[in-house]
Amino acid sequence: MIPKYSPSAVKKLALEVLDVEHKALELSRKSIGAEFLKAVDVIAKSKGRVVVLGIGKSGLIGRKIAATLASTGTPSFFVHPVEALHGDLGMITPGDVILALSFSGQTEEINRILPSLERRKLTIISMTGHKASKLALMSDIHIPVYIEREACPYNLAPTASTTATLAVGDALALCLMKVKHFEKRDFATFHPGGSLGKLLTQQVKDLMRKGKNNPVVPLTATVQDTLFVMTKTGGVGATSVVDKKGKLAGYFTDGDLRRLLQRGENVLSKKITDVMTKNPHHLTDTLPAIEAAKMIHATHVDNLPVLDKTGKVVGIIDEKDLIEFLALLDKK
Secondary structure, eight states, X not given: OOOOOOHHHHHHHHHHHHHHHHHHHHHGGGGOSHHHHHHHHHHHHOSSOEEEEOOHHHHHHHHHHHHHHHXXXXXXXXXXXXXXXXXXXXXXXXXXXXXXXXXXXXXXXXHHHHHHHHHTTXXXXXXXXXXXXXXXXXXXXXXXXXXXXXXXXXSOSSSHHHHHHHHHHHHHHHHHHHHTTOOHHHHHHHOTTSHHHHHHTOBHHHHSBOGGGSOEEETTOBHHHHHHHHHHTTOOSEEEEEOTTSBEEEEEEHHHHHHHHHTTOOOTTSBHHHHSEESOOOEETTSBHHHHHHHHHHHTOSEEEEXXXXXXXXXXXXXXXXXXXXXXXXXX
């Protein structure tokens, strides 16, 4: 039979749990000392992987830390200490760095493999709540984890200690990300399925205007013909001029038109070949969108024609399309 409970009592307990864990996060600032900085330096200079060890709840936190390290530019994986005792030590190679997690520092399964790791001259970094524990004393670098008590009412279930360990692990991973100059583009490469990854891996062909929205006229067109096409295709304010094979021969913009009108010329009947820009700047359809934005900014233009690998005009990209793209990127 489920005992009766008071909603107010449940709420009170929940808030107490959050208060205890919040305090653990505040105390975690003390973990960022000389040993933490030494760990960042050792891992950053290592040519191997970070091998994370942990049992139980610390093991679950260890898997998360390993995943965060790996996805932010520091090769890492998790090894279960029991499996390590039965052959998985072979996964650990010279040059790897060990990151062992145990709040008590007395986890038998971890401590049993420490001598083997020492014999292989591997750097051992530990995160524990007890600097006098066996794990801490056998480590080359010990990052202390501070809590006042677990959030569990009986001070038994790992709660505040796992929160603090995870937070310090995140700090370690993200400091390494900065030290290694791991940028947004690198993040996108490691996260092609994520929203940021999708944005950063987008190419010009994903954003350009094509088909009916791609203004194109032949070499035989007049300025009047060109203005009609420019208006009909969405008002981008520019038109590509192509030869019989569909390859770019020139480019005409509304800015070109204004300059002609300012000279008082009767431009409508002129051949487009007489007034177009020959050999204009252009983009390739496989160029990363972020690079296209840089090029449009550098050339001080509003739009550019887009060519495929054969030189045929397949689209046009406008700064408005890229502004929307960059706005989404900034939100990420």
